[in-house]
Structure formats: structure tokens, C-alpha cells
Amino acid sequence: MRLWLNPIAGISGDMFLGALLDLGAPVEQVRAAIAATGLTGWSLARQEVQRAGLRATRAVISVSDDVPERRAGELIELASRAPRDVRALAVDAINRLARVEARLHGTTVEDVHLHELGGIDTVVDVVGVAAALVALEVTGVSSTPVHLGFGTVSTAHGVLPIPAPATLELLAGLPVTGLDVAAETVTPTGAALLGALAPRFGPLPPMTIMGTGYGAGSRDLPGRPNVLPAVLGAPTLVAGEWSVETLCVVETTLDDVTGEVLAAAAEALRELGCLDVCLVPAVGKKGRPAQLVSALTRPADRDAAMALLARETGTLGVRWHEVTRLAAPRQITTVDVAGHRIDVKIGPHGAKPEHEQVVAAARTSDRPVTEVADAALRAWSELTPPE
Numbered sequence: 101m102r103l104w105l106n107p108i109a110g111i112s113g114d115m116f117l118g119a120l121l122d123l124g125a126p127v128e129q130v131r132a133a134i135a136a137t138g139l140t141g142w143s144l145a146r147q148e149v150q151r152a153g154l155r156a157t158r159a160v161i162s163v164s165d166d167v168p169e170r171r172a173g174e175l176i177e178l179a180s181r182a183p184r185d186v187r188a189l190a191v192d193a194i195n196r197l198a199r200v201e202a203r204l205h206g207t208t209v210e211d212v213h214l215h216e217l218g219g220i221d222t223v224v225d226v227v228g229v230a231a232a233l234v235a236l237e238v239t240g241v242s243s244t245p246v247h248l249g250f251g252t253v254s255t256a257h258g259v260l261p262i263p264a265p266a267t268l269e270l271l272a273g274l275p276v277t278g279l280d281v282a283a284e285t286v287t288p289t290g291a292a293l294l295g296a297l298a299p300r301f302g303p304l305p306p307m308t309i310m311g312t313g314y315g316a317g318s319r320d321l322p323g324r325p326n327v328l329p330a331v332l333g334a335p336t337l338v339a340g341e342w343s344v345e346t347l348c349v350v351e352t353t354l355d356d357v358t359g360e361v362l363a364a365a366a367e368a369l370r371e372l373g374c375l376d377v378c379l380v381p382a383v384g385k386k387g388r389p390a391q392l393v394s395a396l397t398r399p400a401d402r403d404a405a406m407a408l409l410a411r412e413t414g415t416l417g418v419r420w421h422e423v424t425r426l427a428a429p430r431q432i433t434t435v436d437v438a439g440h441r442i443d444v445k446i447g448p449h450g451a452k453p454e455h456e457q458v459v460a461a462a463r464t465s466d467r468p469v470t471e472v473a474d475a476a477l478r479a480w481s482e483l484t485p486p487e
Contacts, residue, residue, distance in 0.1 A: 101236060101237045101239060101310065101332055101333065101334060101335075102238070102239070102240050102241075102242065102305060102332070102333050102334070102335045103238045103242070103330060103331070103332055104241075104242045104243065104304050104305060104330065104331040104333070105119075105241065105242070105243040105244070105294075105299070105328065105329070106243070106244050106329040106331075107243065107244065107245075107246050107247055107286075107328055108244075108247055108324060108327075108329070109279075109281075109285055109317065109321055109325065109326045109327060109328070110246065110247050110248065110249065110286040110290070110328075111285075111286055111287075111290035111291070111293075111294060111328055112225075112286070112287040112289060112290040112317065113221075113222070113225025113226065113228075113229065113287065113289035113290055113293060114158070114161060114221075114225060114315070114317075115290065115315040115316065115317050115327070115328040116225075116229050116290060116293055116315060116328060117130075117159040117228045117229050118146070118156065118157045118158050118159040118314075118315030118316050119157070119313045119314060119315030119328045119329070119330035120229065120232035120233065120235075120236060120313065120330065121146045121157050121159060121232065121313070121315075122146075122156065122314055122315060123236060123311050123312070123313035123330060123332050124313075125231075125235040125236050126235055127144065127145070127146050129235050130231045130232050130235070131144055133182055133183050133186050133227055133228070133230070134182075134223070134224055134227045134228055134231070136181060136182055136183055137178045137181040137182050137223060137227060138178065138181055139178055139220060139223055139224070141163055141164040141220060142161065142163050142164075142220045142221070143162045144159065144160070144161055144162075144224060144228065145159075145160045145162075146160070147160050151314075151316050151317070151320060151325040151327050152321075152324060152325035152326070153325070154314060154325040154327060155314070156314035156315060156316035156327045157313065157314065157315060158318070159228070159315070161224050161225070163220045163221055163224075172197070172198030172201065172202070175198075175222060176191055176194050176195060176198065178223050179193075179194050179226060179227060182227050182231070183231070183234075185234050186227060186230040186231045186234055187230075188230075189226070189229075189230040189233070189293075189296055189297070190226045190227045190230045192296040193226040193230075193289070193292040193293050193296045194222070194223075194226055195209070196270060196295055197222075197266070197289070197292045200269045200288070200292075201266060203269070204265055204266060204269070222289055225293075226292070229293055236332060238332070240299075240335070241297045241298075241299040241300075242299050242300045242301070242302065242305050243294065243299040243300075243301055244301065244302070244303070245274075245275040245276055245301060246275070246276045246277070246286055246294065247277055247278075247279040247286075248263050248267075248271075248276050248277070248278055248279055248285060248286055249262055249263075249281040249283045249284060249285040249286075250262055250263075250278070250279075250281075250282060251284070253284050262282075262283070262284045263284070264284065264287075266288040267284075267286050267287065267288050267291050270288055270291035270292050270295055271291050271294075273295075274294065274295065275301050280323075281321050281322060283319075285321075305335065306335065307331075307333030307334060307335050308334045308344050309331060309332075310332050311331075311333075312329070312330070312331050313329075313332070314327040314328065314329055315327060334424065335426070343426070343427045343429075344424060344425070344426060344427075345424070345427055346399065346423070346424055346425075347375065347396055347397065347398060347399070347422070347423050347425050348396075348398070348402040348420050348422055348423070349394060349395070349397075349420060349421055349422075349423055350395045350402060350405045350406050350409060350418060350420045351392060351393060351394040351395065351418070351419050352392075352393050352409055352413065352415040352419065353382060353384060353391070353393075354390060354391050354393060354413055354415055355384040355388040355389065355391075357391075357414070361412070361413060362391055362393065362413070365393060365408075365409060365412035365413050366393065368408055369397075369408060369409065372397075372401065372404060372405060372408055373397070373398070374395040374396060374397045374401070374405055375397060375398070376395070376396040377393075377395045378393075378394050379393055379394075380394065393409065393413065396423075402420060406418045406420060428447045428448050428449075429447070429448065430445055430446060430447045431446050432444065432445055432446070433446060433483060435453075435476055435479035435480050435483065436479065437461055437472055437475045437479060438461070438465050438467075438475070440457070440460070440461035440464065440472075441457070442454060442457045442461060442472075442476045443457060444476055444477070444479075444480045446480070451477060451480055453472075453473050453476035453480075458472050458476060
């Protein structure tokens with residue numbers, strides 16, 4: 101899945117988490133990932149709120165911890181205990197915070213103390229966002245430029261300008277734009293998470309929209325809803341052309357059948373209508389040579405393919421799982437090669453003659469298969485006007 105963020109009112113850790121919860125990330129799964137760090141004295145709930153008349157989800161983080169600051173190393177250690185598919189992003193985000201704070205205060209990452217960033221809520225934010233992205237199966241992130249407010253903010257070091265120095269350093273290399281709002285719209289945690297995700301910046305990328313979410317900030321802003329809009333979708337490579345479809349892979353591993361049986365089973369699967377069938381050499385139990393038989397089929401044909409595979413091979417078990425395929429647009433043009441009609445399948449990046457027809461024409465005309473295929477492509481190119 102692809103995630104697109106539109107931080108028109110900025111971004112913070114809790115706004116990001118709220119947007120992902122609003123998109124459907126299970127709060128129980130997020131809590132479990134945070135709990136795996138060993139962190140105590142916190143709770144996380146989702147709450148529906150209104151921001152300038154727009155419904156949004158707020159990630160409500162409550163803590164019973166009153167420690168005002170911690171060494172960055174403590175937070176990194178906690179994040180490193182998160183589940184494997186979560187910890188990389190969480191650790192990266194906290195490392196970014198630590199490196200910036202260490203540079204600003206002239207110390208080392210190991211020794212730097214995080215003040216406003218040193219509470220439990222920082223770990224909850226970064227681990228929670230990472231866990232929610234995993235739950236939503238997000239594989240890539242895009243964003244519009246980040247909107248930054250102005251003014252001042254009170255910190256443990258006194259009054260600092262907005263954007264905070266740490267925020268500006270964390271946003272280095274990312275596109276930003278000013279916002280006519282006297283408030284901190286981007287927090288260091290939000291900036292660190294965004295930097296760790298390395299999003300592509302620009303308008304909504306080509307996708308099939310699967311859901312929209314709005315993460316609420318803690319207060320209202322003048323003139324606009326204080327929310328982080330997020331769009332979740334299945335990517336398409338070319339807008340309006342590539343289609344997204346759910347297919348099934350049916351497969352079994354065999355170590356006790358002959359090559360003839362395997363070939364017959366593969367041909368039967370193709371005749372059934374499977375979109376692709378392949379045989380992959382493998383090493384089975386006790387070092388026995390084996391073959392993985394894998395067939396790509398439409399969901400409606402899944403059960404028939406499983407039954408055929410079992411009947412033709414005698415296997416005692418067949419596996420299946422769903423996959424998502426991006427299908428390119430294609431068309432078929434028929435060409436004439438020495439009196440033989442051959443279909444040429446054309447896609448966005450090339451063309452290919454139908455192999456069985458090429459073989460039949462080659463046999464009839466006593467010509468090499470490659471020569472007939474080349475002749476078919478030349479005939480097609482002559483029919484296609486240059487771009």
C-alpha cells in the first residue's frame with residue numbers, strides 16, 4: 101500500500117498516529133508493539149474529535165511518568181525492543197532526534213539528554229506510528245510540502261523560536277512552506293518520523309484509493325482544521341492505465357513424481373485458464389531433489405486449480421495465498437508472415453508475437469522460430485506509426 105500525507109496544518113507524532121488509526125490501523129496491535137518495548141506507565145486510546153467542523157481521530161496518550169528528561173540512549177534502547185518489523189523506523193526516528201539535539205547542545209548522542217522529547221510519549225509516538233504503518237501494510241510514503249507556523253515556544257532551555265531549531269535541522273533537505281499561523285505546527289518528533297520515512301514529495305501519486313484518514317492535533321488553529329490528512333491506496337504505475345487486481349497463487353512441492361507427470365500437470369493448469377504456471381527446482385526433505393509447482397489464477401478458478409493439481413500429481417497438500425498484481429494495458433494486433441496470421445501482444449514497453457503461432461508457422465514454412473518471430477515484429481512495426 102502507498103500512503104500520501106497532506107500536512108496542511110503541520111505534523112506531529114500524535115497527529116501522524118491519529119491519522120493512521122483513523123485509516124483503520126488496529127489500536128490493539130499498536131498497543132501490543134509499544135508494550136513489547138517494556139515501556140510502562142502509559143496508555144493509548146483513540147478519540148473522535150472535531151477540528152474546524154471536520155471529524156478526525158486523536159491519538160490520546162496518557163502517562164503516569166513524571167521524569168522530565170532522559171538520555172537519548174535510554175529511548176533508543178526501548179525502541180530497539182519493539183517487534184522486528186517495527187523497530188527499524190522507531191530507532192531511526194529517535195536516532196535522528198538524538199543526533200540533532202547532540203549537535204545543537206555540543207555533546208554526544210550517547211550523553212545528550214532529551215527534555216521535552218524525553219518522556220514516554222516520544223516512544224509511544226514513534227513505535228506507535230511504525231506499528232500502525234506495518235498494520236496497514238504501507239510500503240511507500242509520499243507527502244506534500246510541510247507547512248510551518250511561526251512565533252515562539254517555551255522550553256526547558258527558555259523561549260525558542262518557532263520553528264524550533266531541532267525541527268528545522270530535522271527537516272533539512274525536505275520541502276517546506278510557511279503558514280500564517282502563530283503556533284508550532286511541526287514538532288521535532290513529527291519531523292524525525294517524516295525524515296526517517298524518506299517520502300517522495302509532490303501531489304497525490306497514481307493510486308486506487310482504499311481509505312482516507314484525518315489525525316487531529318491537540319488544539320484548534322485559526323483559519324484551518326488542525327488535522328493531518330492521509331490517503332491510503334494501492335499504487336498504479338501509470339494513472340488511468342495500469343489496473344490493480346487480486347489473484348491467487350496455488351502451489352505444491354513434489355519430490356516423487358516424474359518430469360512427464362509435472363509437464364502434464366502444468367499443461368493442464370494452463371488449459372484450465374491459469375494465468376501463469378512455473379516449475380522451480382528445489383531441494384526437499386532429506387536432500388531429495390524436488391519441484392515447486394506454482395500457478396497464478398483468478399480467485400474464481402482457485403479451487404478448480406487446487407483440485408486439478410492434487411488429482412494430476414497425487415500431492416498430499418496444496419497451498420494457496422492471495423497476491424496483488426499490477427496489470428499493464430495490452431492489445432493484440434494480427435500480422436501476416438508468409439501467409440501465416442500471427443497475433444502480436446503489445447504492452448506499454450514492448451511487443452511479443454504469440455509463441456505457439458510462431459512455432460506453427462516456422463514448422464510449416466521450414467524456417468527457424470527466431471526468424472519467424474523477428475518477421476512478425478517487423479510486420480507489426482510497419483503497421484505502427486512512429487511516435
